[in-house]
Amino acid sequence: MRQRLAIATDLLATIGSGQVRLRDSLVRIADVGHGSFLFVAVIGAFIGMNIALQGYISLHRVGSLDLLGAFVARAALREVAPIAVIAFAAAKVGSEIAASIAAMKDRGELDALTVTGIDPLAYVAGPWFVGLCVALPLLVVVGDVAAALAAYLVAVHQLGVSPAPFLDSLRANAVPVDLVVGMLKGLIIGLLVAVIASTAGFRARPGIPGIARATNRSAVISFVTATVVNFLVTGVVYGL
Amino acid sequence: MASPSGGRYHGLVSSPFLRRTLHAGLLGRPYVALTIEHLQACLDRAGVPILVVIAPMGAVIALQGLLVFAAVGAREMIGSMLVGAMLLEVAPAFVALLLATQVGSAYATELGSMVVLEETDYHEVIGVDPYARLVVPRVAGLTLAAPLLVTVAAATGVAVGLSLAVTLGNAPPAGVVANIREYVVPRDVLVCLGKATAFALTTGLVSCQVGLAVRGGAAEVGRAANRAIVRSILVCVVLNYVLATLFLGGGLTG
Numbered sequence: 001m002r003q004r005l006a007i008a009t010d011l012l013a014t015i016g017s018g019q020v021r022l023r024d025s026l027v028r029i030a031d032v033g034h035g036s037f038l039f040v041a042v043i044g045a046f047i048g049m050n051i052a053l054q055g056y057i058s059l060h061r062v063g064s065l066d067l068l069g070a071f072v073a074r075a076a077l078r079e080v081a082p083i084a085v086i087a088f089a090a091a092k093v094g095s096e097i098a099a100s101i102a103a104m105k106d107r108g109e110l111d112a113l114t115v116t117g118i119d120p121l122a123y124v125a126g127p128w129f130v131g132l133c134v135a136l137p138l139l140v141v142v143g144d145v146a147a148a149l150a151a152y153l154v155a156v157h158q159l160g161v162s163p164a165p166f167l168d169s170l171r172a173n174a175v176p177v178d179l180v181v182g183m184l185k186g187l188i189i190g191l192l193v194a195v196i197a198s199t200a201g202f203r204a205r206p207g208i209p210g211i212a213r214a215t216n217r218s219a220v221i222s223f224v225t226a227t228v229v230n231f232l233v234t235g236v237v238y239g240l
Numbered sequence: 241m242a243s244p245s246g247g248r249y250h251g252l253v254s255s256p257f258l259r260r261t262l263h264a265g266l267l268g269r270p271y272v273a274l275t276i277e278h279l280q281a282c283l284d285r286a287g288v289p290i291l292v293v294i295a296p297m298g299a300v301i302a303l304q305g306l307l308v309f310a311a312v313g314a315r316e317m318i319g320s321m322l323v324g325a326m327l328l329e330v331a332p333a334f335v336a337l338l339l340a341t342q343v344g345s346a347y348a349t350e351l352g353s354m355v356v357l358e359e360t361d362y363h364e365v366i367g368v369d370p371y372a373r374l375v376v377p378r379v380a381g382l383t384l385a386a387p388l389l390v391t392v393a394a395a396t397g398v399a400v401g402l403s404l405a406v407t408l409g410n411a412p413p414a415g416v417v418a419n420i421r422e423y424v425v426p427r428d429v430l431v432c433l434g435k436a437t438a439f440a441l442t443t444g445l446v447s448c449q450v451g452l453a454v455r456g457g458a459a460e461v462g463r464a465a466n467r468a469i470v471r472s473i474l475v476c477v478v479l480n481y482v483l484a485t486l487f488l489g490g491g492l493t494g
Binding site for chain 2: 039042046049054061074075079087088092095096098158207220224227230231234238239
């Protein structure tokens with residue numbers, strides 16, 4: 001635990017001191033954003049579709065279908081799409097970071113960097129950190145847009161809800177603050193996942209079992225962290 | 241390092257993977273002890289994390305729901321809304337997500353390292369069907385673990401959400417219970433168990449296929465864990481929508 005904390009604080013200090021190269025960071029932003037764009041769009045879309053369906057089923061029971069837009073805005077755009085996108089990206093990118101750093105360690109590349117006088121924290125982990133912190137909030141926007149579009153298509157074309165009332169109640173309930181809160185969640189969780197995943201990579205034991213274990217643990221811890229932080233932010237913002 | 245088995249394991253549908261798994265599962269030798277071992281491993285791996293994940297989700301749903309219901313002066317509605325959301329969507333989805341990140345990625349790395357170390361080929365050489373011994377017990381263990389995990393998860397999520405709603409959210413306990421009795425039907429519990437089981441079966445198959453498709457060295461094994469998570473979650477998300485559409489048909493007529 002102490003060693004893990006030491007790596008985490010070293011990483012934060014390295015980034016704070018500005019030793020991370022801009023060029024590498026831009027590459028990682030593109031890696032995280034481009035690498036998850038399609039998946040996040042698909043997941044956001046299916047969440048929007050599903051919530052529109054579920055909302056239709058429950059509202060149909062109580063006979064107030066004109067609330068469907070509000071339901072989609074409150075459930076999908078405010079809560080479910082952001083956390084699903086973030087938790088998914090956290091697990092995906094977290095395991096990617098851990099796997100690549102653990103493999104570098106296994107091949108002795110991290111030691112080679114240290115010998116040549118390059119700080120592996122700044123050179124390897126730093127760009128991932130910047131990449132996640134920049135790209136994850138943007139992915140939340142992608143997820144929200146995909147969810148809203150897909151929910152509209154399902155509501156209007158699959159379920160036959162009339163478009164105007166749906167859009168009116170969607171617009172009335174989708175407030176910009178929710179988008180900002182979602183992006184804030186992305187930023188905080190991205191920051192934590194970068195630290196967790198690179199720490200797992202740097203601490204990996206040698207060989208295939210070591211790499212496998214580091215990847216697996218990193219994915220799980222990132223995922224659990226994402227949901228817990230999501231709750232804390234929701235609790236603080238929407239009042240507990 | 242390339243495995244001598246060549247391109248035998250590529251693709252989930254086009255490859256012999258599904259056919260051989262099905263064949264081994266139905267006609268092959270059943271490895272009961274191994275299946276129980278994998279079932280236990282699933283419960284060990286996912287048991288605590290699912291509680292850590294589902295408790296805050298229950299709280300978030302209660303919180304967001306109360307914001308809406310307090311505005312229209314019907315706080316007791318939180319009961320059916322929370323139980324319904326938990327049973328129909330949240331608990332199965334989060335069990336699936338957690339099984340994919342926790343167990344699916346582990347299956348992919350385990351089988352991937354066996355392929356890299358040529359242990360799968362060794363199975364074939366000594367006449368043991370690797371699908372019957374390695375794949376079927378893993379998939380079966382995961383599939384059996386899902387209903388147990390989702391039951392605990394849904395119960396925990398509902399308990400946390402309701403206690404929060406009653407204590408902090410001033411929801412009337414008697415009204416909440418009456419509301420749950422009125423709107424939640426036994427079929428919802430079956431949907432919950434069925435969805436979780438379907439997701440787990442899918443995750444198990446996808447992850448084992450990804451593991452057996454590993455070629456190359458240690459770095460590829462790490463990448464397989466990542467691929468197993470991504471593919472399992474994507475397939476489950478699509479499956480979730482398909483199931484919801486099917487239930488929609490059944491729910492409106494029935």
